[in-house]
Amino acid sequence: MRAMNQSTSLPVTAAAGRALMSGLRASLPLAIGYAPMAFSFGVVGIQAGLATWETLLISLIVFAGAAQFILVSMLAAGSGAGAALIAVWVLNLRHLFYGPALLSQLRERPGRLLPALAFGLTDEVFATAMAESTRTAVTPAWTLGVGIGAYSAWVGGTALGAWLGVGLGEGETVISHALTFVLPGLFIALLASALQRFLWPVVAVAATVTLILGWFYPSHVAMMAGMVAGALIRPALQDRSAEPQP
């Protein structure tokens, strides 16, 4: 547990600016992963009968990948607005756990940045920040930079998909296949760079529970159960590398 800065607001300093830029740079792989997904969302929105501005509005306001696809699919299928709304909220319930977990790893309190941090707290931003926190103290400004990069890629990709994408989103090329692996690849890289040997059981339990429940329940339910199950065994594990050697 890192000590938190006692100030309640983060002054706009040169250090914070540098951290923000560093976070923006760190968001590059995430942005590359987001762009094709967002592009696809733009295409799907237009194909579902939405106007360009409506498709873009969803990405601008909701900023939640899978939930946006569900929302558009349900509307296109004629589901009621209430059902679509509940589906979006339920799908995003896993984010309930992200905020406290992120705060526990921040070097200082986010203060005025907290509302902006919360807006950008997607799966990928959270994973990037938590992986970085295993190597160095993460600041709110750095995390905000990651979020801004991710949001820009998401909105920009949606706009491109909605304006240009119909008919361009298909095709079998090395690049089109490669793009489908960018997000799994990012998660694998984050795990490999963040994992400490004594925490293997956390990973094993989370992956196993997600895999098993994924056969029976929607992936967002399996994922939420898996991440909680993995984290719950953490208190039983000891970091032996931190113990003094005889």
Add this chain to the structure above:
Amino acid sequence: MTLSSTQFVALIVAAGIGTYLIRLLPMLVGQRLARGSGPLTLILSALGLSAIAALIVVSVGDLWQNQPQPATLISLAAGTLGVLITLRLSRNVGIATLGGALLYGVATMLLQG
């Protein structure tokens, strides 16, 4: 799509506000939790790692479900190896991600003809 523009905007705003509150409210409540110690803090600190593990399972599972055939397993193995080897050589998550993705794309093209 039978919603008027006003109804559509109201729906999107409600979806956005709900999603935002799901992310924001635990942060407001969790500031106290995050400053604490003990088992709960350990659990919170492990949520990142366990979320990444769960995300790998879900995202790789999606790729598998799109093409459930042995060639996909080989492509996934190639992509994963590509990530790990590139990460070891470069120590950079971004380069490793792109290296793995490229290898996955090449393997998929070769195997699927």
